[in-house]
Amino acid sequence: MTAALPLAVSLGDPAGIGPEVTAKCWQARAEMRLPPFVAVGDPRSISQVSDVPLVVVDDPEEAIEKFEQALPVLAIDAEALPPPGQPSNEGARCALHALELAVGLARSGSAGAVVTGPVSKSHLYHVGFTHPGQTEFIAERCGVASGNVAMMLAGPTLRCVPVTTHIPLSSVPSALSTDLIAARGRAALRGLIRNFGIENPRLAVSGLNPHAGENGELGHEDEEMIVPAVETLREEGWQVSGPHPADTMFHDAARQRYDAALAMYHDQALIPLKALHFDEGVNITLGLPIVRTSPDHGTAFDIAGTNRARPTAMGEAIHYAVNAATRRRDLAAQGRTGMAIGR
Numbered sequence: 001m002t003a004a005l006p007l008a009v010s011l012g013d014p015a016g017i018g019p020e021v022t023a024k025c026w027q028a029r030a031e032m033r034l035p036p037f038v039a040v041g042d043p044r045s046i047s048q049v050s051d052v053p054l055v056v057v058d059d060p061e062e063a064i065e066k067f068e069q070a071l072p073v074l075a076i077d078a079e080a081l082p083p084p085g086q087p088s089n090e091g092a093r094c095a096l097h098a099l100e101l102a103v104g105l106a107r108s109g110s111a112g113a114v115v116t117g118p119v120s121k122s123h124l125y126h127v128g129f130t131h132p133g134q135t136e137f138i139a140e141r142c143g144v145a146s147g148n149v150a151m152m153l154a155g156p157t158l159r160c161v162p163v164t165t166h167i168p169l170s171s172v173p174s175a176l177s178t179d180l181i182a183a184r185g186r187a188a189l190r191g192l193i194r195n196f197g198i199e200n201p202r203l204a205v206s207g208l209n210p211h212a213g214e215n216g217e218l219g220h221e222d223e224e225m226i227v228p229a230v231e232t233l234r235e236e237g238w239q240v241s242g243p244h245p246a247d248t249m250f251h252d253a254a255r256q257r258y259d260a261a262l263a264m265y266h267d268q269a270l271i272p273l274k275a276l277h278f279d280e281g282v283n284i285t286l287g288l289p290i291v292r293t294s295p296d297h298g299t300a301f302d303i304a305g306t307n308r309a310r311p312t313a314m315g316e317a318i319h320y321a322v323n324a325a326t327r328r329r330d331l332a333a334q335g336r337t338g339m340a341i342g343r
């Protein structure tokens with residue numbers, strides 16, 4: 001990213017809280033120390049929940065000069081704008097168009113990074129979205145196999161990566177494999193170097209079953225799949241521990257022993273993160289050629305339009321995105337990728 005590039009912030013579902021938290025971030029841009037960004041979505045979805053001044057722009061570059069006066073928007077008009085809190089298929093299509101455009105801007109170098117607002121997965125599925133989530137969609141658009149990216153949820157005292165993401169719990173054991181666990185672990189470790197500047201990252205890997213299988217008495221996946229994945233990563237030279245019983249790896253003292261936790265499924269990773277850091281949690285897609293972040297929360301349809309949405313996680317997502325993009329730019333200027341040789 002060059003310093004002059006704005007970030008692209010897709011508004012997410014127009015009936016959710018994405019428009020409100022984006023507008024609140026713009027309003028608090030000085031105190032939150034936010035860099036220039038351009039909102040991508042239906043400007044009416046902002047106007048129906050906020051009175052911030054808007055300026056429709058045709059190109060992200062215009063956002064830089066106009067950002068101080070008004071919130072710049074690259075406009076995508078929903079066929080029928082849903083009211084706050086009332087999701088619809090039209091709203092989901094608008095969210096998808098905004099996501100597509102924002103990702104395209106980052107891929108083409110017109111935006112420094114993409115920050116995605118929350119979408120409703122079920123509504124996206126209803127309009128033909130075939131990816132489990134935005135993570136896998138963006139990976140595909142960037143030409144990266146979904147197994148080689150990782151969804152990291154990061155807060156001030158915890159970073160977590162689930163190996164499986166948005167699939168039914170009953171499908172988790174069959175979706176896991178030694179190769180997938182090792183691939184996600186690698187993506188997490190590389191991301192810790194590249195995006196966080198941690199030179200020798202430590203990864204703690206969870207078990208799947210209670211007590212990490214209790215020596216095979218409570219399930220076999222821990223010994224048969226997770227232990228070999230940990231060994232593979234260690235043989236590659238990474239600092240990896242586990243499998244750890246998931247219930248004892250997130251308390252204060254345990255969290256001092258690693259830089260990121262690799263969990264086997266969505267809730268195993270996201271429950272501790274959101275319990276500790278709901279208001280500042282950031283979702284980061286590791287392994288992409290572009291920087292993509294998102295607030296950790298969802299569409300919050302229950303409070304949309306009531307002015308109760310807290311913008312802090314969106315603010316953190318914007319901060320994280322600009323910091324990661326700047327770090328990548330600096331590494332590139334030094335002819336480095338941020339990845340250790342051979343890894």
Ligand SMILES: NC(=O)C1=CN([C@@H]2O[C@H](COP(=O)(O)OP(=O)(O)OC[C@H]3O[C@@H](n4cnc5c(N)ncnc54)[C@H](O)[C@@H]3O)[C@@H](O)[C@H]2O)C=CC1
Binds near residue numbers: 300
């Ligand atoms: N990055 C994304 O696109 C994400 C999308 N989702 C989607 O969001 C939808 C709703 O998911 P839920 O599980 O209900 O989670 P949610 O995060 O939308 O809401 C959970 C609770 O937290 C509150 N909340 C969330 N964000 C808040 C904020 N910034 N300020 C104040 N209160 C806030 C809500 O009002 C609700 O009571 C689902 O359809 C899911 O697919 C969920 C997580 C991330």
Ligand SMILES: NCC(=O)COP(=O)(O)O
Binds near residue numbers: 132135151270283
């Ligand atoms: N629970 C996290 C989440 O839903 C974010 O998923 P994604 O849409 O960013 O892949």
